[in-house]
Amino acid sequence: MNYSKYPICLLLLSIVVSCTEKASEVKETSEEQPMQLLPFTTLELNDMSGFKKTTDNWQIVGSAYADRNKEQTMTGADGTGVLINLPDDAKKDHLFTDFEHGDIELELDVMMPVNSNSGLYFQGRYEVQLFDSWGKKEPEYSDIGGIYQGDDKEGRKGFEGQAPRVNAAKTPGLWQHFKIIFHAPKFDSNGKKTKNAWFEEVRLNGELLHENLEVTGPTRAAAFTDEKPMGPFMIQGDHGPVAIKNIRYKLYQDKKVSLVGVKMAEYENESKTFPNIDSLTPIRVVTTDSISSLMATGERPQKLLVYTGELSVPEDGDYLFDFKLSQAGGALLIDNDTLISLNGNYNLDDPGFATISLKKGNVPFKLLYNKHNRWARGLKLAVEGPGLQKQSLTAVGSIDFNRGKPAREIMVEVGDEPITQRGFVMHEGKKRTHVISVGMPEGIHFAYDLAFGSLIKAWDGSFLNTTQMWHSRGIEQLAVPAAFNVSVHGDPDFEFLKDDLTVWPDTIPVNVVQKQLGYEFDAQGVPTFSHEINGTVITDRFVPVKTNRGLKRTTTISGEEEIWHKIADGSKIEALPDDTYIISDENYFVDFSGNDNLEPIIRHVNGKDELLVKIDAGEDTINYSIIW
């Protein structure tokens, strides 16, 4: 949604309110949400045209399948959209993109076969390692997401390598998501390096692996030994098979939006909505070179700050503004047009995004910060533009995202036997309130929604971060899995369906009486959960899979009606030869091989695949494992 399409509102502040109302009316009738990021450039994988010519080990395929039982074995299926590398002794060259880059933000998905090895080389020089590091306890620089060592040549000590902070690797054969922000080295006019290259951020499967990590020179097996402002992106071809898809990026220049001639007027205001400023006299007007919530004066002030001035815009193009407030109101007007209006009480998680097309040069702006809550302070305005990385227009300290956070995180650790902890747990953006998290000594953990009787998450590594529950009042009250985790569908796991076409309900239907019965620990300290649905009693017990990273579930059903169980859903579910299913999106396997009498079905409903199994009336047991 581009707010500049809306009718222009007058700059008069007293009219801001009515403009807002209009905007929100439009919002309600439109399902379109404002963009939260400017679009990426996609490297199309319809053919090899985006790459420099290379050997035939590099191909475009429709999908990739890694055999989980064989070393470095991968096959591709006909189609487009996936880049696959299947090297042999003769054909094993690297792959270079046609485009060259300096500063870049890049995202892609990668699939590693068992024990395979490859690498992502920024500018053809600085490597983020690709490796099948699944299950490794202490990752090294040579594991997936590690920044590889540099060569130690001519007496010059190369970069020493950097291990990822955590091992976020998924099991071989699953797609894994990388997000990397890389900055090229900087040079003066004589070509002398003034700043090392650095990785601002490297994330794998959502986990932060590196932050602001400097790299002193090219890493081992780089295509070039020198350092340059620009270079092609390279994928290593000679170490093993790998598949890659969804490559998208933004190239950044070293330019910024800046503030010009800013004045700030400060008003007394206790109202949650904007007052009619025409009728008010400011208590002070000052010239300033920065915008900050800290400029509201007084002890625990309730003030309205109005900034006016110009933005110096470095390039023609679309600019996306991101306005964040901590229990306050605010508005941004660009060129006399209300771009963002948050007139009321808004918090950090309330979106304040808008995009506007701007010309190079100076454009007037006005920013309102209505600090009506005396206890809260916080304002952030950030902007992203064409070839411009997202930057803050507000001063350091204007907002403190860490406010109230403790010096040390509060963790629940697992000892010699399973441990449980009830709490609120987020699942796909929703707070689940009756969740029990279970940590097991084997290092496999899961979260179970007692209200729905459903498994919602599984993970391995550290167990649970309860800082948000147990620090001070614990405003968020969240128990957070302390490691990369797989989210399962989260709907009630068992339902009575009229037939196999009935839509699976995402909450407990009104005609169903579902009762939690609690849980009981056995001699091994493992809990078995029980609940009752319209008289049918269901128990659930989970233990780690012995040989793999996975969770084995045993469910008993005792009832007088036929009932259905939803095992999984995803954009795509595929049956593999060995009674195993691969679930897309979250990317995990379901191994259903332990059940002789039950036959799951894959059905396509409401744009997604579902894996269901029907259980006849009487007593029954289901066994399966999920593996990630």
Added chain:
Amino acid sequence: MQISKKIAALVFLINLGSLVSAQDLSEMARKETAYYDIVDVPIPDDVLLEVGGLAFNDKDQLGVSTRRGEVWVIDKPYGKKPVYKRFAHGLHEPLGLNFKDNSFYLSQRGELTRLEDKNGDGKADLYKTVYSWPLSGNYHDYSYGPKFMDNGDMLVTLNLSWIGHGSSLVKWRGWLLKITPEGDMEPIATGLRSPSGFNINAEGDVFYTENQGDWVASGRMTHLEKGTFAGNPEGLRWSGEPNSPLKLKQDEIEKESGLTLYEYAEKVPALRAPAIWFPHTILGISTSDIVYDTTKGKFGPFEGQMFVGDQGHSKIMRVFMEKVNGVYQGATFAFREGFSSGILRMLWGSDDSMFVGMTSRGWSSTGKAPYGLQRLKWTGKMPFEIKSMKALDDGFELEFTKPVNKALASNPATYKLTTFTYNYHYIYGSDIIDREIGMIANAEVAPDGRSVKLTAHGMRLGFIHQLEIPELKATSGELLLHDTGYYTLNEVPGGTLKSPSMSTNASSDKSIVQPKRTVEMPESWENGAEKQLVIGTSPGLKYDVTEVRVKRGTKLELTFNNNDDMLHNLVITEKGKESVDEVGRLALLLGLDGPDNNYVPDTELVLNHTGILQPESSETIYVQIPDTPGEYWIVCTFPGHSSIMRAKLIVE
């Protein structure tokens, strides 16, 4: 458990006189130690005992549920080396605990749970859900209990969520629920905001304490019955549910009616005025648990009374309650302060000491420890206390723990009565409003010296009656340990209040001529006044002078500047102490006629006087000083003041 904005209220009341002020706190705690001793129950370093609930099992071991979801069972909790064993873990902030039939019962945030150790290894195996209720996901979704009723059914209370104000985001936040052991639930009462403390008395009646907040002017205790609406309308959101015991709708309650809760309850029958108000900042800031003294005298002289904890002030209040015309009401007194952390739970040990369980995480308390477990033990020494305070239709009857000094106790001036109340509105807290000075007209001491019957003027239904007795001594010579009581007067015996009104703002048609109030300079003073004098006030019922010397026959221009925060006058009386005493006595006898007479009796013993002056006002009178030298007196004859607020006028 919210922080108060109403600092003003504190300052206001402290100025009333003899209340405990900040620098006295430790001194008070020291005094109290002689009678009630606080003893630590040692806690191992690795146990974070943020107490949520306390309950003994059938082996006299103390169960403690914690805010971090554990249940500890403490063996030998009375000794110096208690043994801690973790009975359960992983629970969702259980803020209550009980024990019955070999099981601990507790409220987690989202359910009532029974914990049973089936294999006898000292750890619960079975975590049985008795009944679960929805949660909004808000941090303020606290749940408390259970308490057992005689038939084995359980009561739990559910806190409102907090979204800048209290809110019942899901069923049944803000309600008292009854749940059978089989898991059938019945909603009983609503209007609750932060109901962390509740209990059932010997008659089976349920009381809960409330914390100051939106719709809650101050800490209070309310009697809950089926269908009671206790005051915060958020829970009424669910009154349309088929099993709701009341049909009152949330929008039927005006946000700012300008009325008090007592007055509003006369309009809305379901609304129940509190049995006890705990004036905010005076008797706590966040009331918590309620326990009844069931020790049969082993804990001191307060058998059958209630003790109420306070989280923010780390103290315990005492409540004497009575039932008048079927309505619960009574008085509350300070009892014991100086605990180590914020008090959430209290429970009697088998030795009749009181276990006090504490936490201050998120809501800081006077006791600085983040959590704690202590015991309060009676030393066996009898404190001199107001044991009970009962309402009469024209006064109060006090009973003391020790015989009183009859001379002091029979002097009405020994007692100071002030009435006040609070607004009932959606705003967080309330100022003290409609404060008025009452007076004790007569005090009749029983022959045994253990009780006094007070006849009071200025009692008001629906008001809190602050009675201060700072000078009263026992026959042993000691002063009261706690000299102030707060009685919440909803009813009087017989139903008709017979205490005369003291309202100064009630307009009177009577125009009484008081020739001795000489505000005009006599025409005979051709050369004007020979001397000017200004007398002001000091806090604590004092003039700012204790003695004034004037030459005989002086033409004096005397200005009385009432810079105090209450009503005063200035009366010059005849020579001799007996004259001023008599004027004070006669002033009290004016009764209802007092206001119209500026509380000045018509007697030869009065030479000159001012009118009754509002705070921050002054009046000048012209006084012809007598020709006879001697010790004359200056006195304030406002009820209750004349014995203290005096200065000598020495004519030379």
